[in-house]
Amino acid sequence: MRIHQVFEALLSSGKKALIPYITAGDPDLAVTEAAVLAMDQAGADIIELGVPYSDPLADGIVIQRAFQRALEAGTNIHKVLDLVESLQGRIKAPWALLVYFNPVYQYGIENFIARCAAAGVTGLIIPDLPLEERTELQRTLEDRSCPLDLIPLVAPTSGERISRVVAGATGFVYAISSKGVTGVRKQFAEDLESFIGQIRAATNLPIALGFGIGDVETVARIKHLVDGVILGSVLVKMIENAATKDEVVEQVSSFIRALRIELGCG
Amino acid sequence: MSTVVRESRFGMFGGQYVPETLMNALIDLENEYKKCLVDPEFWAEYQYYLREYSGRPTPLYFAANLTKALGGGRVYLKREDLNHTGAHKINNVIGQVLLAKRMGIQRIIAETGAGQHGVATATICAMMSLKCEVYMGAEDVKRQELNVFRMELLGAKVNPVNSGTRTLKDATNEAIRDWVANVDDTFYVIGSVVGPHPYPSMVRDFQRIIGDEVKEQIMALEGCLPDYLVACVGGGSNAMGLFYPFIDAPGVKLCGVEAAGLGLDTDKHAASICKGSPGVLHGMMTLLLQNGEGQILPVHSISAGLDYPGVGPEHAYLYQTGRAQYAAVTDYEALHAFEFLARTEGIIPALESAHAIAYVQKLAPKTSKDALIVVNLSGRGDKDVYTAAEAMKPGQSEAENMKAGDLE
Numbered sequence: 001m002r003i004h005q006v007f008e009a010l011l012s013s014g015k016k017a018l019i020p021y022i023t024a025g026d027p028d029l030a031v032t033e034a035a036v037l038a039m040d041q042a043g044a045d046i047i048e049l050g051v052p053y054s055d056p057l058a059d060g061i062v063i064q065r066a067f068q069r070a071l072e073a074g075t076n077i078h079k080v081l082d083l084v085e086s087l088q089g090r091i092k093a094p095w096a097l098l099v100y101f102n103p104v105y106q107y108g109i110e111n112f113i114a115r116c117a118a119a120g121v122t123g124l125i126i127p128d129l130p131l132e133e134r135t136e137l138q139r140t141l142e143d144r145s146c147p148l149d150l151i152p153l154v155a156p157t158s159g160e161r162i163s164r165v166v167a168g169a170t171g172f173v174y175a176i177s178s179k180g181v182t183g184v185r186k187q188f189a190e191d192l193e194s195f196i197g198q199i200r201a202a203t204n205l206p207i208a209l210g211f212g213i214g215d216v217e218t219v220a221r222i223k224h225l226v227d228g229v230i231l232g233s234v235l236v237k238m239i240e241n242a243a244t245k246d247e248v249v250e251q252v253s254s255f256i257r258a259l260r261i262e263l264g265c266g
Numbered sequence: 267m268s269t270v271v272r273e274s275r276f277g278m279f280g281g282q283y284v285p286e287t288l289m290n291a292l293i294d295l296e297n298e299y300k301k302c303l304v305d306p307e308f309w310a311e312y313q314y315y316l317r318e319y320s321g322r323p324t325p326l327y328f329a330a331n332l333t334k335a336l337g338g339g340r341v342y343l344k345r346e347d348l349n350h351t352g353a354h355k356i357n358n359v360i361g362q363v364l365l366a367k368r369m370g371i372q373r374i375i376a377e378t379g380a381g382q383h384g385v386a387t388a389t390i391c392a393m394m395s396l397k398c399e400v401y402m403g404a405e406d407v408k409r410q411e412l413n414v415f416r417m418e419l420l421g422a423k424v425n426p427v428n429s430g431t432r433t434l435k436d437a438t439n440e441a442i443r444d445w446v447a448n449v450d451d452t453f454y455v456i457g458s459v460v461g462p463h464p465y466p467s468m469v470r471d472f473q474r475i476i477g478d479e480v481k482e483q484i485m486a487l488e489g490c491l492p493d494y495l496v497a498c499v500g501g502g503s504n505a506m507g508l509f510y511p512f513i514d515a516p517g518v519k520l521c522g523v524e525a526a527g528l529g530l531d532t533d534k535h536a537a538s539i540c541k542g543s544p545g546v547l548h549g550m551m552t553l554l555l556q557n558g559e560g561q562i563l564p565v566h567s568i569s570a571g572l573d574y575p576g577v578g579p580e581h582a583y584l585y586q587t588g589r590a591q592y593a594a595v596t597d598y599e600a601l602h603a604f605e606f607l608a609r610t611e612g613i614i615p616a617l618e619s620a621h622a623i624a625y626v627q628k629l630a631p632k633t634s635k636d637a638l639i640v641v642n643l644s645g646r647g648d649k650d651v652y653t654a655a656e657a658m659k660p661g662q663s664e665a666e667n668m669k670a671g672d673l674e
Contacts, residue, residue, distance in 0.1 A: 054561040102546040106560035155287035180447035
C-alpha cells in the first residue's frame with residue numbers, strides 16, 4: 001500500500017494516522033524486527049525506520065545514542081534494507097525510511113532508489129536535504145516513476161517557503177512541531193494552529209506532526225489539528241531502557257495500543 | 267539544469283544540506299552579508315578592529331636563517347601568529363560578530379577543536395558585550411584545559427560534547443543543533459571555511475585580508491608576486507585566506523598541507539583531500555574521510571586544529587580543478603618542523619602551522635635561489651608546548667615510535 005492510500009482510508013473513517021519511529025539495529029536487528037512486527041500488530045499505520053548515521057545533526061541525544069548503539073552493533077544500510085525486504089508481506093503498514101543524505105549519496109541515488117523500491121520502502125524522509133538540494137533525487141524518482149514518496153519537511157520557521165517545499169510533493173507533509181532537534185518536549189511552536197493552517201493553505205496533502213510528541217495526553221491535545229502524529233524518541237527511549245526483547249515488544253505494543261485508541265481504532 | 271551555476275556551490279562542492287528549520291536563517295544571513303559586502307562602513311569598522319584591536323597588518327617576515335638552512339628559494343613567513351589571541355582565527359570572528367551585531371543578534375555560539383576559535387570568539391564577545399557559548403568535544407576539553415579556562419575567564423560558557431568521537435566534528439554537530447533550537451536569537455560563528463553556504467564564502471572573505479596583505483607586502487619587498495604560497499589545511503580558512511587573492515595569478519603555485527598523522531597508509535590521519543571522497547557533512551558537499559556506507563570516520567592528527575574529517579568546499583574545488591596542490595605531512599615531520607623553526611628563527615609555531623613549515627623543508631631545497639616562497643604561520647605554538655613536550659619524550663608517543671620505526 002502507498003502512503004497516500006493509508007491516509008485516504010483513515011480520513012474516510014475519521015481516524016488519524018499513527019506513525020511510530022524506531023532506529024534500525026538498536027540494539028540489534030532482531031529487536032528491530034520484533035518491535036516492527038509488534039507495532040504493526042498493535043495498530044501502527046506507517047512505520048518510520050531510521051538508518052543509523054554517525055553525524056545526525058537533526059536529532060537529539062536519545063536518537064543519537066540509538067544510532068551509536070546500532071552502528072556499534074554493525075548495522076549498515078544494506079542490512080537495514082534486507083530487513084525491510086524480509087518483512088514484505090508480514091506487516092501491513094507501509095515503510096518510511098528516515099535516512100541522512102550522505103549514506104544515500106554514497107549508495108548512489110539511482111541505486112538507492114531502486115533498492116528501496118525493491119525492498120518495499122514507500123517513503124523517504126531525509127532531514128538534511130532541503131528544497132534547495134533535493135532536485136536530483138526528486139527527478140530520479142519521477143524519471144523512474146518509482147512508487148516512492150519523498151516526504152517534505154516543513155518547520156515553524158519555514159514561512160513563505162512552505163508553498164515551494166510542498167509543491168509537487170507526494171505522500172504527506174512532515175510538520176516539525178517546534179524549533180529544535182528530535183526529542184520529547186512539552187512546548188511546541190507558540191502558534192501551532194496557524195502554522196498548520198499555513199501548510200493546509202499550501203497543499204491538499206495530509207499533514208503529520210512530529211518532533212517532541214511523547215505521550216498520549218499530548219497526542220489528545222494536538223490531534224484535531226493534523227492528519228497524523230509521528231512519535232520517535234519516546235519509543236527509542238523505551239527500547240533503550242528495556243532489558244530484553246520481550247520487554248521491548250511488551251512496552252512498545254501497549255504504548256502503540258493506547259495511542260491507537262486515542263487516534264481512532266477498528 | 268545542471269549547467270546552471272549556483273552561487274552556493276564551488277563546482278560540485280558546497281551547498282546547503284541542513285534541516286529545513288535553518289534554511290530561512292541561512293537565507294537571511296546571506297542577504298545581510300551581501301549588503302555588507304558593498305557597505306564601506308561595515309568594512310571600515312572591520313578594518314578598524316583588525317588594526318586597533320588585533321594588531322594588523324601582520325608582518326611578512328623574511329626568514330633569513332630558514333632560507334639559508336634550506337638552501338633554496340627565499341622563504342617569507344606571514345606572521346598571523348602575532349594577531350591578538352595568537353592566530354588568524356580572530357580575523358573571521360571580528361567579521362562575523364560585527365555581522366551578528368548588525369543583525370541585532372545578542373547570543374553567539376561557536377564550535378572549537380583545540381580552542382583557538384573558541385578563545386577568539388569568547389574574546390570578541392567579551393569586547394562587544396555579547397553572550398557567548400562554545401561547544402567543545404569532551405576529549406578536547408580534557409586535552410586543552412588551559413583554553414577552556416581562557417574562554418571561561420573571558421566570560422564564555424563552554425559546553426563539553428559527549429556524542430560521537432567527542433572532538434571537533436561532534437562539537438560542530440552540537441553547535442548546529444543549538445542553532446536549530448535557538449535560530450531566532452542566535453548567531454552561529456563558524457570557525458573555518460566549512461558548513462552550509464554562505465559560510466565558506468563569508469569566512470574566506472573575512473580571511474582574505476591575509477592574502478591581500480601578502481600581495482602588497484611582497485610587491486613592496488620583492489617587486490613581484492611569490493612563486494609559492496604554502497599553508498596548512500584542516501577546514502582550510504588560513505589557506506583559503508592566503509590563496510584567494512592569488513587565484514587569478516596563474517604563476518603563483520598554491521600548496522595546501524594536510525595532516526598525515528601517523529601516515530597516509532594508516533587509518534590515523536586527517537587528510538580529507540589526499541585520501542577522501544565526495545560526501546556531505548556539516549551542511550556541505552565536500553571531500554570527506556568516510557567509509558563506503560557514508561559513515562564519517564574517526565581522524566587523527568597531533569594538531570587538534572587539523573583533526574577534522576572534512577575540508578572547506580572551495581579547497582575541494584581548487585583540488586579538483588588543479589588550481590591548488592595538496593600534500594600531507596606526518597605528526598613526526600610536523601614535530602620536527604616545530605623544533606626546527608624554534609631553533610632557526612626563534613619562533614615557536616602552532617603545530618598546525620608546523621605542518622606548513624615541514625612542507626617548506628621539503629619544497630625549498632628543490633627550488634632555485636631566486637624563488638619566492640610565502641608560508642602562512644597561522645598561529646603561535648604556546649598552546650602546543652605541552653603536547654609537543656609529551657610527544658618528544660623518548661618512547662612516549664606514537665610519533666616517537668614511528669621515528670624509531672623509521673630508523674630500524
